[in-house]
Amino acid sequence: xxxxxxxxxxxxxxxxxxxxxxxxxxxxxIPSLCYxxxxxxxxxxxxxxxxxxxxxxxxxxxxxxxxEGMVVKTNSQRxxxxxxxxxxxxxxxxxxxxxxxxxxxxxxxxxYCYEYDVKVSxxxxxxxxxxxxxxxxxxxxxxxxxxxCRRCVKVCxxxxxxxxxxxxxxxxxxxxxxxxEGKLGESNCVSxxxxxxxxxxxxxxxxxxVKFRTWETRQVKTVCSFCGVGCEMYLKxxxxxxVGVAPAMGPANKGLLCVKGKFAxxxxxxxxxxxxxxxxxxxxxxxxxxxxxxxxxxxxxSGIRQKYGPQSLxxxxxxxxxxxxxxLFQKLFRAVIGTNNVDHCxxxxxxxxxxxxAATLGSGAMTNSIEETLNxxxxxxxxSNTTEAHPVIGAQIRQARLKGARIIVAxxxxxxxxxxxxxxxxxxxxxNVALFNGMMNVIIExxxxxxxxxxxxxxxxxxxxxxxxxxxxxxVGEICGVDPDDIRKAARLYGKADRAGIFYSMGxxxxxxxxQGVMSVSNLALLCGNIGKESAGVNxxxxxxxxxxxxxxxxxxxxxxxxxxxxxPQALEKxxxxxxxxxxxxxxxxxxxxxxxxxxxxxxxxxxxxxxxxISDPDINxxxxxxxxxxxxxxxxxxxxxxxxxxxxxxxxxxxxxxDGTFTNTERRVxxxxxxxxxxxxxxxxxxxxxxxxxxxxxxxxxxxxxxxMDEIAGLTPSYGGISYDRLxxxxxQWPCPTRDHPGTKYLHKExxxxxxxxxxxxxxxxxxxxxxxxxxxxxxxxxxxxxxxTRTMTGRxxxxxxxxxxxxxxxxxxxxNRLQLSDGSRIKVSSRRGEIFxxxxxxxxxxxxxxxxxxxxxxxxxNYLTNSATDPIAGIPEFKVCAIKIEKAD
Numbered sequence: 001x002x003x004x005x006x007x008x009x010x011x012x013x014x015x016x017x018x019x020x021x022x023x024x025x026x027x028x029x030i031p032s033l034c035y036x037x038x039x040x041x042x043x044x045x046x047x048x049x050x051x052x053x054x055x056x057x058x059x060x061x062x063x064x065x066x067x068e069g070m071v072v073k074t075n076s077q078r079x080x081x082x083x084x085x086x087x088x089x090x091x092x093x094x095x096x097x098x099x100x101x102x103x104x105x106x107x108x109x110x111x112y113c114y115e116y117d118v119k120v121s122x123x124x125x126x127x128x129x130x131x132x133x134x135x136x137x138x139x140x141x142x143x144x145x146x147x148x149c150r151r152c153v154k155v156c157x158x159x160x161x162x163x164x165x166x167x168x169x170x171x172x173x174x175x176x177x178x179x180x181e182g183k184l185g186e187s188n189c190v191s192x193x194x195x196x197x198x199x200x201x202x203x204x205x206x207x208x209x210v211k212f213r214t215w216e217t218r219q220v221k222t223v224c225s226f227c228g229v230g231c232e233m234y235l236k237x238x239x240x241x242x243v244g245v246a247p248a249m250g251p252a253n254k255g256l257l258c259v260k261g262k263f264a265x266x267x268x269x270x271x272x273x274x275x276x277x278x279x280x281x282x283x284x285x286x287x288x289x290x291x292x293x294x295x296x297x298x299x300x301x302s303g304i305r306q307k308y309g310p311q312s313l314x315x316x317x318x319x320x321x322x323x324x325x326x327x328l329f330q331k332l333f334r335a336v337i338g339t340n341n342v343d344h345c346x347x348x349x350x351x352x353x354x355x356x357x358a359a360t361l362g363s364g365a366m367t368n369s370i371e372e373t374l375n376x377x378x379x380x381x382x383x384s385n386t387t388e389a390h391p392v393i394g395a396q397i398r399q400a401r402l403k404g405a406r407i408i409v410a411x412x413x414x415x416x417x418x419x420x421x422x423x424x425x426x427x428x429x430x431x432n433v434a435l436f437n438g439m440m441n442v443i444i445e446x447x448x449x450x451x452x453x454x455x456x457x458x459x460x461x462x463x464x465x466x467x468x469x470x471x472x473x474x475x476v477g478e479i480c481g482v483d484p485d486d487i488r489k490a491a492r493l494y495g496k497a498d499r500a501g502i503f504y505s506m507g508x509x510x511x512x513x514x515x516q517g518v519m520s521v522s523n524l525a526l527l528c529g530n531i532g533k534e535s536a537g538v539n540x541x542x543x544x545x546x547x548x549x550x551x552x553x554x555x556x557x558x559x560x561x562x563x564x565x566x567x568x569p570q571a572l573e574k575x576x577x578x579x580x581x582x583x584x585x586x587x588x589x590x591x592x593x594x595x596x597x598x599x600x601x602x603x604x605x606x607x608x609x610x611x612x613x614x615i616s617d618p619d620i621n622x623x624x625x626x627x628x629x630x631x632x633x634x635x636x637x638x639x640x641x642x643x644x645x646x647x648x649x650x651x652x653x654x655x656x657x658x659x660d661g662t663f664t665n666t667e668r669r670v671x672x673x674x675x676x677x678x679x680x681x682x683x684x685x686x687x688x689x690x691x692x693x694x695x696x697x698x699x700x701x702x703x704x705x706x707x708x709x710m711d712e713i714a715g716l717t718p719s720y721g722g723i724s725y726d727r728l729x730x731x732x733x734q735w736p737c738p739t740r741d742h743p744g745t746k747y748l749h750k751e752x753x754x755x756x757x758x759x760x761x762x763x764x765x766x767x768x769x770x771x772x773x774x775x776x777x778x779x780x781x782x783x784x785x786x787x788x789x790x791t792r793t794m795t796g797r798x799x800x801x802x803x804x805x806x807x808x809x810x811x812x813x814x815x816x817x818n819r820l821q822l823s824d825g826s827r828i829k830v831s832s833r834r835g836e837i838f839x840x841x842x843x844x845x846x847x848x849x850x851x852x853x854x855x856x857x858x859x860x861x862x863x864n865y866l867t868n869s870a871t872d873p874i875a876g877i878p879e880f881k882v883c884a885i886k887i888e889k890a891d
Contacts, residue, residue, distance in 0.1 A: 004070040019061035019072055020048055030074050031083065031112055033090075033200050034149040035062040038254060039158050044150050047086045047112065050074045058082055084116045090147050092123035093172075094201075101145075103202030105214030109147060126172065135185025137800030138263040139196045139206045143175050146203040152176060152195035159256055161398030164189045176203075190786060191804070192391065193262035197247050197255075206263070207800075212238045220676035221248055223663050224261040225320065225656035226789045228542035229253060229370070229392045230665025230732070231261050235657055235676045241269050242657060242677070251732060252370045252665055258391035260789055264801060267655070267794040268677070272639055274652035275681025285650065290682065290692070293649050297607075298696035300632045301337060304605045310584070314341035314594045314603050317555035318610025318686075319547035322661025322673060324709035325686040326546070326553040327561060329609055332690055334554075335579040336699045340566050340588030341603070344555040345611055346547050347591040348618075351875035352509040353540040354551060356518030358563070360761060361531065361538075362754025365548065368501060368537035368747040369667045369734065374400050375535040378497035380490075381417055382410040382521075383432060383507020388786040390505075390541045390666075397503070406497075408490045410435055411507060412781055413811075413853055414846045423490045426848060427480040429781045430768035430882040432508050436520035437765065438476030439491040440468045440527055448495030450529030457753070458526050460760035467762040479765060481848070495528055499535040506543065506783070510880040512769040514872045519761040526758045532749035542666040544790065545656075549664030552720070552735070553713070557588030562717035578716055581699075590876040591617065592869060595626040604631040609686060610653065614642035615791035615859055618867040618878040619834045636689060639793055642859055652683035659685035661706045662728065664735070668745070670723055671732035768882035769870035772850070776832060776884035778816070779851050780866055783881075788857040795857075808839040808861025811853040812887075817843045820887060827890045830854070832883055835865035838890055852885060 003012045006023050013022045018041065020030050033045035043060035050061045053071035058079065061072075073079070090109065098104050113119070130143035148167075153176060156165045164187050168177040178187040196204045219234040232250025236243050242265045247257045277293040278285040304312055317329040326344070333342045346354070354364035361367070373379065373396045387394030394417065401407055401420050409421040410432075418424040427435055443449050444465055454461050473484035480487075494500050502525055508517045521538055522531075530536040542548045554561040564571035567585050576583050589597060595617070597603035606627070617623045627633060627646045635647035644650045658679040664670045679685070691703060703709050707725040714720050722737040722744075733744040748754070772779050787805035788795045795801050810830060812822065822828065826841040830852070839854065839861040847853050854863040868883040 002066050002068050004066050004068070004072065006072045007074055013066060015066070017066050019050060019059075019064050019066060022066050023061065023074060028074055030061050031115075032062055033108055033112075033147060034151055036151055036154060036198055037249070039154045042150055042154065044148070045086065047083050049079060049082050051076060051079060080116065083112070084118060087113055087116055087118045088121050089123065091118060092121040092125065093128055094147065095127075095144055096120065101202045102205060102211070102213070107202060108200035130175065133184050134207070135183040136189060136191060137185075137207070137803045138191050138193060138259070139204060141184060142203050142205070145201050146176055147201055148174060148176070149200060151198040151200065152204060155194045155198050158402065159399065160190075160192055160194050160395050161402065162188065162190055162192070165195060190391070191259040191263065191800070192257065193259065194247070194256055197257070197262070206244060208243055210238060210241055210243045212243045217243060219246070220674050222657065222674045222676065223545070223671045224257070225545050225794075226260045226264070227390050228544055228547060228666035229390050230545070230663060230667070230669055230671055231257055231392055232671065233257060233261060235265070237676050240677060252667065252669060253392045254371070254396075256392050256395055259787060259801070260795060264795055264798045266799075267797045268657050270797045272797060273680045273683070274638060274640060274650065275683055276652060277682070278650040280648050290684075293651065294693055294696050297634055297649060297693060300605060301697060304631060305337060308604050310338035311341065312602065312604040313337055313339055314589060314597070314605070315607040316591065316594075316609065316611045316613070317342060317344040317550055319345050319544035319550045320610045321550070321686050322546065322659070322706065323549040323553050323664060323670070323713065324661050324706040325609075325690065326550045326555045327709060327713050328687050328690040328694075330554045330561070331579065332694055334560075334583055335581045336694050336697050338584055340557050340584050340586065341594065342555055342588060343557050343591045343594065344550050345544065345591075345616060346551050346556070347876055348510070348616060348878060348880070349506050349543045349547065350509055350540055351877045352514030352518050352872055354556075355875040356515045357522060357538065357540070360519055360522040360526070360759045361749060362756070363748055364563070365748070366537070366539045366542070366667050367531055367749060368535070368539055370396060372535040372747065373397055373501065374403060376400055376405050376499050376501045378406050378408065378494055378500040380408045380410075380494055380500060380502045382502065382504050383509070384503055384505035384541055385411070385413065385415045385783060386503060386505075386541065387416040389543065389784045391786060393503070393541060406493060408493060410490070412847065412851060423486055423493060425480070425482045425486055425490060427482055428848075429779060429851065430511055431480040431765070432511070432517045433513060433520045433763055434471065434476050434479040434765035435487070436524050437468045437471035437763070438473055438480075438487045439494065440464070440524055441471045441476075442473060442488050442491035443495040443527055444468065446492070446495070448492065449527045453529030454527070457532070458758040458760060460762070463762045464523055464527070464760035467764065471765075494524070497528075499533060500528065500530050501536050501539055502530075503539045503541060505541045507881060509540070510877060511882065512870050512872050512879040513766050514877045515874040516763045516766070520763050522758075523760055523763065526760060531758060532747070532751070532753075534747055537747060540666070545665075546663040548666055548668065549662070549670070552664055552717070557590055561713060562719050575716060578712070592871055592876060592878060595623055598626040598629050601629070605633075606630055607634045607636070608643060609636040612637075612641045612643045612791040612793055614646070615862055615864065616856070618864050618869040618880055620862055620865045621835045622869065636686060637793070638683070641791070641793055651689055652681065653689065654679040654683055654685040658683070659687070659706070661687070662710065668734045669732040670720070670728065670735060672725070672728045769879050770833075770868050770883050772884045776886045777850070778885050778887055780830070780832070780863070780883050780885045781851065781853050781881050782856045782863045782867060783853065785855045785857065788855070790857065792857045792859070808837070808854065808858035808863070809842045810839050811842050811844050811847050813845060813847050813849045813851065814843050815849045817841060820889070822889070829888045829890045830866060830885050831888070832866040832868075832885045834868070837861045837863070837865050852887070856880070
């Protein structure tokens, strides 16, 4: 610690802080145009100059570290004059169009010129006259307003790590550009908008359909509704519309956003939003009142339950809805309807994580925190296209590399992070278990395992060692299609690291052996003592904004909230006492079992909240057939989705910006979602709809708001026991948080595992359920792209995203394309044993020969017409990532 004096205030701060950082600790604001928290200072603007006793010249406070006994003045006539001179010089080349500039009211240059009484520049000379670059769909760049502060360049190169922007030329003609002076729309820009967020003037500005001035807006802090990173942000509201988004300095995103979080807010105010309840009569939807539709639903639930029993009804909850809404949904089915037939999309993405990690560690969640990534020695990314599916975490992995972390990537596609990797293993889809076993074989053979950790904190090691003994690098290289020496290098790099974190996603989980894949990841981490350690761990990246929370809330057929089993007598007794009803003690059916049951007539009624299985589930032809076989289907959503079109009743729900609640992100962090707008028309928050339906069914419990629902959750769910809205106002809390005075848990299993000792599992490699043959000679794998989210219900209504990524496509290796006489843009028919689609070719070496990648987002050319519904026998997750296809030229 260092003691110093700033403006006659004596303070003590950590060594290594700069003067500007220390001043902030005592609420002394020093002006700056170039400084960005978390980025190495470049001291280019010099407006942050201060006096330090004993030094003849003014110093840049953003680049000068504090020292013992330092005496600092931040405000004197000398400093005032110096700052005024700097502003005078900056203004000499800056347009004086503040009256019409859209940055007015939020412009640092304007604010400082007002503060230091600089009306016009005293330096009269040449002005810049650059053309405006408006080639990016989301923002434009006016170089004439650029003050060369370097903030955009620094954030692009050091935080986003994309290196799109740089400085060109010298002297008066110095300017920010892309490499080789290209247009932004033709560059490698990923449209994250972080440069726009940090620009202190009007040089980089978002394109907006609604003109507004800063003082006409209000800001509401909330959490992004797209992927599972849990980025905090501010919604800018003018009247009843969202007109912009600004990143918050949240613990997960540290002031960054991706293209969707920054620019894809337009769906909230989109004219296609559902505004009134709809009832289908003679095959046509008609508007109805809330009382009418809730009476019909209650009547059909009661009638079908009486005739066929409660097990004939089933529901799909939603990873896009809040914790409170997921809690009420499962409560509706368990306490009111009387069945555990409730599931959600986690079944399709990370059910194998929940099952696998619960078996080996005792808890099926990300063990460590996102911010710990920056201090990892080695980062192993496998089965995750992180920069596209979880862009802000992808950026932080790249930041870690700049700090010295070494990266291993194992993925069937040559993803962007493979360019940052020291070792890249382009494995065949479905061979994850073999790769992990091969790495463990090398680690054990070369004595790199953590023997003390294994002895003290694990069990089952001997069985694991016996299992992996036969998985030599040569054998695994043959299975995976990679060089055995690269397997050795990856094993040594991981095995020798002090702090090594594994990051994985659906490339590991979405297999008929998905649970085994997750257990193998756990085996590898346990072998090297990397669980229960900061900046290490096993880190499954959850796909949707609240998929972690939906699981936590019991939106699973075998789990009550907090993963308390439905067949556990003590858990049942607790919930029965709290809810005042007798609860079913038999596990319900999964998503895939619901659809199979509907086809057979065992499931008669389904209630789908915020899910779109007509795009997201495997074998869509079967999904459609099953949903049409139901006696009654209710869909609750914000748009008339492909699934909603099949419904008997459609209920209009609120979007994330129109309600209060909480989301739980991928790192177990519970965060507040805040209402910024009223919902359109007669749409209601999901929790209100559910509560009103429960009343219609005779369950009279009412809630004054989501905070009361969270209080009920906390009383029944030990891991959420200390969480309340009052506490969350100060910031998110990571579970487990058992008591009101508990700070939350940064990383799991520090002292002991939830199950006692970490369990090694003996896992052998098993081939995928369906592999290429003479009839279907190519292997299909699926996934996401950066510019869309899940089934495009929200992102499909954003013009800029559709401009960049307008339609389905198939990535095909040049060798395969040549053999089939295909070129970029060729239209093809892709068929599997379950269906066929038409799409366009993208020839690329991102995939290996005879492997094809198709994103699953698009309804036109939907990959899930092709995918295999074969499931993991433990977790019930379908095998989205591997199936056999054939390719034909189409007209």
